[in-house]
Amino acid sequence: MSELDHQANLLGAFALAVADRTGAAMAAAGTAGNPTTAAALSALLHFLDRPSIDQLRRVLGLTPSGAVRLVDRLADAGLVTRGPGDDGRSRSVALTVEGRAAAERLSAARAESLRSTLAVLSPAERSTLDALIGRVIGGIVQEKEGGAWLCRLCDLAACGRDTGACPTANAAAAKYGAEAVRRDA
Amino acid sequence: MSELDHQANLLGAFALAVADRTGAAMAAAGTAGNPTTAAALSALLHFLDRPSIDQLRRVLGLTPSGAVRLVDRLADAGLVTRGPGDDGRSRSVALTVEGRAAAERLSAARAESLRSTLAVLSPAERSTLDALIGRVIGGIVQEKEGGAWLCRLCDLAACGRDTGACPTANAAAAKYGAEAVRRDA
DNA sequence: TTTGACATGTGACTGAGTCACACATATGTT
DNA sequence: AACATATGTGTGACTCAGTCACATGTCAAA
Numbered sequence: 001m002s003e004l005d006h007q008a009n010l011l012g013a014f015a016l017a018v019a020d021r022t023g024a025a026m027a028a029a030g031t032a033g034n035p036t037t038a039a040a041l042s043a044l045l046h047f048l049d050r051p052s053i054d055q056l057r058r059v060l061g062l063t064p065s066g067a068v069r070l071v072d073r074l075a076d077a078g079l080v081t082r083g084p085g086d087d088g089r090s091r092s093v094a095l096t097v098e099g100r101a102a103a104e105r106l107s108a109a110r111a112e113s114l115r116s117t118l119a120v121l122s123p124a125e126r127s128t129l130d131a132l133i134g135r136v137i138g139g140i141v142q143e144k145e146g147g148a149w150l151c152r153l154c155d156l157a158a159c160g161r162d163t164g165a166c167p168t169a170n171a172a173a174a175k176y177g178a179e180a181v182r183r184d185a
Numbered sequence: 186m187s188e189l190d191h192q193a194n195l196l197g198a199f200a201l202a203v204a205d206r207t208g209a210a211m212a213a214a215g216t217a218g219n220p221t222t223a224a225a226l227s228a229l230l231h232f233l234d235r236p237s238i239d240q241l242r243r244v245l246g247l248t249p250s251g252a253v254r255l256v257d258r259l260a261d262a263g264l265v266t267r268g269p270g271d272d273g274r275s276r277s278v279a280l281t282v283e284g285r286a287a288a289e290r291l292s293a294a295r296a297e298s299l300r301s302t303l304a305v306l307s308p309a310e311r312s313t314l315d316a317l318i319g320r321v322i323g324g325i326v327q328e329k330e331g332g333a334w335l336c337r338l339c340d341l342a343a344c345g346r347d348t349g350a351c352p353t354a355n356a357a358a359a360k361y362g363a364e365a366v367r368r369d370a
Numbered sequence: 371t372t373t374g375a376c377a378t379g380t381g382a383c384t385g386a387g388t389c390a391c392a393c394a395t396a397t398g399t400t
Numbered sequence: 401a402a403c404a405t406a407t408g409t410g411t412g413a414c415t416c417a418g419t420c421a422c423a424t425g426t427c428a429a430a
Contacts, residue, residue, distance in 0.1 A: 001342055003308075006350060007315045008299035009343035013353055014318045015203035017325050017335045022197055024332060034386075054408055066387055068410055073386085088395045089408040114193035120324035121317065123188075129317045130192045132310055133199045139305035140202050147209060150202045157186055158194035165191060168198055219417075239377055251418050253379055258417085273426045274377040 022113045022153075029109030031077065031102040036060060038106050039152040040070060041079065044095050045103035046156040050083065052090040061148030074099070107155055134167030141171035207298050207338075214294030216262065216287040221245060223291050224337040225255060226264065229280050230288035231341040235268065237275040246333030259284070292340055319352030326356035 023035060032038040043059045044051070051059075057067035071093055074080035079099030083092045095103060118126055141150065150168055151159070161169035161181070173181045208220060217223040228244045229236070236244075242252035256278055259265035264284030268277045280288060303311055326335065335353055336344070346354035346366070358366045 001345075004300055004303065004311070005296060005340075005343040006345055007311050008296055008303055009340050010315060010318055010322070010352070011203065011303060012207055012295060012299045013336055013339050013344075014322050015200045015207065016338060017322055017329075017353075018196065018200035019204040020332065020335070021325060021329070022200065036386080052408075053410095057408095063388065064407095064409070065389080065411080068408095069387070072410095085408085087408075090395095091409070110197060111190060111193055114197045115189055116328075117321060117325060118189065118193055118196060120320055125317055125320070126189070126192050128313060129321075130195060132306065132314045132317070133195055135305055135310070136302060136314075137195070137199050137202055140206060140302060143301075144202075144206070147205065150205070151198055153201060154198050155190075155194050158190040159198075160186075160191055167195070168202075221417075237377075238379095242377095248419065249376095249378070250380080250420080253377095254418070257379095270377085272377075275426095276378070 018114075018117060021117065022110055025109045025113035026106050029105045031079065032106055036062070036070060037074065039148070040074065041095070041099065041103035041106055042110075042153045043149075044080070044093065045100065045107060046154060047151075050092040050094045052085050052087075052092055054090060056093060059149045059152055061146075079103075110153060111155060111158065138167050138171035141168055142175060203299075203302060206302065207295055210294045210298035211291050214290045216264065217291055221247070221255060222259065224333070225259065226280070226284065226288035226291055227295075227338045228334075229265070229278065230285065230292060231339060232336075235277040235279045237270050237272075237277055239275060241278060244334045244337055246331075264288075295338060296340060296343065323352050323356035326353055327360060 023038075026032060026038050030038060032041060039060055040056060043056065047059070048055060053067050053071055054064070056071070057064060060067070060070070062070065071080060071082065074093075075082060079096060079102055080093055081096055083094060085091045118129075121129065137150075144150070154168075159166045159169070164170060169181055208223075211217060211223050215223060217226060224245055225241060228241065232244070233240060238252050238256055239249070241256070242249060245252070245255070247255065256265060256267065259278075260267060264281060264287055265278055266281055268279060270276045303314075306314065322335075329335070339353075344351045344354070349355060354366055
């Protein structure tokens, strides 16, 4: 059993633990209950101006009908409204006032959970961790194809993608071109 | 927007990315399809000798009836059998030969995915990351109460809990006592 | 020996997603 | 201009995993 195996196993437990913990914090803060719903609200809040159902679908990694049903649910809950799209085919999705408030609560709960997770480290340790994580996540972006979008829960303001501080965005820009990354945001 | 907020956001994206990626690898390797099923097989393989349905329930964070249904599914799929329990009330759950093979495939897929995730780092960087992650996960164990078990997908051989190399187990031992940790395993 | 806790199990249901398909709109080809 | 094809949205029928409420059998302690 190599050192690498040990490190890999710990990484897996760590990712699961952080994701669990963040998810629980969001659920507790929520009008969300559901990870997909939470991701949709977060995406609508941070990333996409007035995305179409199809754009949302791609961010979340759902089927078209699944995305339609998701928007149905959000609309029934009064969190979202459908409007005209860029196209005769597509429709735009926008947060209501209530939806925006719910999304902001979710996002704040996520951030708070993650900040408290990092609180055991000193500032210097956090910087080191941050740099290493940036390297690893860059590698993941290089390999990744399909599925839900990595940054579906990210806080755009905290991420720093516009100032080049986000390693995920930088890796994506290197892979797909800076223009594509800006378009997605 | 502080440095801490930026780091926290990146950590969230990272945890999500690693968990997604690992989950996808397991799904691709699977007779599992479902994260809960995968976690159950992994737990049966690595941790619990012949656990009762209730012990499994606690590891996975399900309701009693949910656990019964899970075991029903696994048994229907020929991956598990029910046997007598320690008690007249409880029943034990054990992997079949087929179930053990499926669980080993899952576990191998997880390990391979995580090793390849770490491959972008040098050995020295990996050690640094490992140490920092160990600190953070220790903090999570301190705070955590309820829900699914952190190590539900861990590989016991790789984890090193018996030799004191697993920071999760060490933190749990400090919190609950060494005896309790050994009992869970 | 009765009372209460506990483990398992069942019926009825919910919620989130899928597939197969329909329809309207857009795009490109001849 | 006409037609074929691709795209975005939506619907009906269904699946699957999980819940709740409740029943049953077993254990422990008063």
